[in-house]
Amino acid sequence: MANEMIKLEHIDITFQQKKRVIEAVKDVTVTINQGDIYGIVGYSGAGKSTLVRVINLLQKPTAGRVVVDGDLLFDQDKTVLSASQLREKRRDIGMIFQHFNLMSQKTARENVAFALKHSALTKEEKDKKVTELLDLVGLADRAENYPSQLSGGQKQRVAIARALANDPKILISDESTSALDPKTTKQILALLQDLNEKLGLTIVMITHEMQIVKDICNRVAVMQNGVLIEEGTVLEIFSNPKQTLTQEFIQTATGIGEALTKIEKQDIVANLAANSLLVELKYAGTSTDEPILNQIYKEFDVSANILYGNIEILDHVPVGELVVVLSGQTDNLASALTALEKAGVSVVILKRGA
Template identity: 75%
Template structure:
């Protein structure tokens, strides 16, 4: 069983500005297991970036307890490490950012090498390591290029190579794909997933996009107004989101909100017959194995018109949703709805015919 490599216990972060007191993070507890790709999602101002800066003590919490790789770094309202211990602990944590933070006057090779300036390696070993890191991120052929000669995705690859220079156990990605186009974003996420598997790297993804969490993470925490409002496995959160904000994030990530707006404009839906229901079905796991829509027709003479369908594989489990029009007599419709619910489908009636 994997161990928690990051433990944040009852973390508070308060800022004092003139006559204002800002509670940026309020009583947040979360544990990240070794090897996780862990997403922390929330809108701007939710406190997610402030919280994550606590991990390597770039931000000292006002209260709470922090453990990183088994060592207590903050407790009893004070730092628990010496300056040297803190430096060593920070070397175990790499960070990548939205705007890459590369030095414009240095080549890709020199940007990566800069992270090794205090490593104690010989010049030859540094050169070898930089070459290996650029190869690892797929940029061997761009080693002598300056940032201005690189695309956004290539710049982020250099930043990732630099973040890996000191062999960190943890990599923190702070909105690192926000400045990239969708295709490049997928390529960077695929690279991070590969590094997670190849190096056993624990990755913490800070983002405002649930789509990114869905694509790469195995666990997710949702933050709002400085508080942790929901946390769990990707499968649990996507299958059964509890909080309204989480539900909003997921409807955007799955595209269901956009699909619904188009469906509502269809004549069939605008003029829904009295014998029909517009229904949203959500399903996960073994619920997808049964021909349930065929069964409700044969048993209850209820026909199904599928207007939208989507299925994804999360944690090796199929998860999906449909928007359908069910048509039949009242008794048949009621029986069909009960059978759908009994088959562990989540059923939501969006509109009734008149």
């Protein structure tokens, strides 16, 4: 059985604002295993950051239990650890943020060293560690630069090095790539993935972008209005999203939503022939290896006109999506759809020919 690193059970977080009671998080239960890259996704105000701040008790829940690396931190309405025990526990949890939070008057090296201020290491050991950390994040040559001399991606690398200074077991990333351009975002995500593999680091990613989840996470939780509405492996959620919000997120991440809008305007779709169907096909794993469309043409004389195609590798599994116009005799079309579903392909009929 996988080692549970973080267990949040029935977490409620309620704020009193003047005469209003705001339920920021409502009865959320989440288990994050050691070595997971766990995405928590939702729009602004969904309660993602508030929930994650519970992991190191920067936010105390109104109710629930918090267990981190086998230690009970919080139970029902009280902190179980003493102030010094909690301080010690927080050293196991590094955090990186959207705006880097670097000190502008200190060099990259000094910013990282600052995290070792209360460490028992000697000055020589601290210097050696800072050098190693900057090397680990690919910034050995920028150690003496000030934040103003660094690009956004380089600043985030300094922030990551600083977050790793006390050898944490958990790294929390709160929208850490939101201020970066797409290319730099990819580089930072690749770095986080590398750290996850090299150091066995458990990473919790808070984001409003399903694209980020798709690129790096192995599990994902979707939040809306303080409630956890869907949770599972990235493969499960992308292959079979149950909730409307999750479906919206995935359509944006895969580009299918935008593609469908354009496809609907094409002549072949706008004036869909009587013996034709516009279908969306989704398939995962071994079914991506089969020439299925070829087979339905041979067996049922049903031709497929591909209008859109996309294939991703999610958690090492190929997942594909096609939008096609299938044309053939009515009975043959029905048989072809049955054959597709038998082959493990999910079929959604988007439009029938008039």
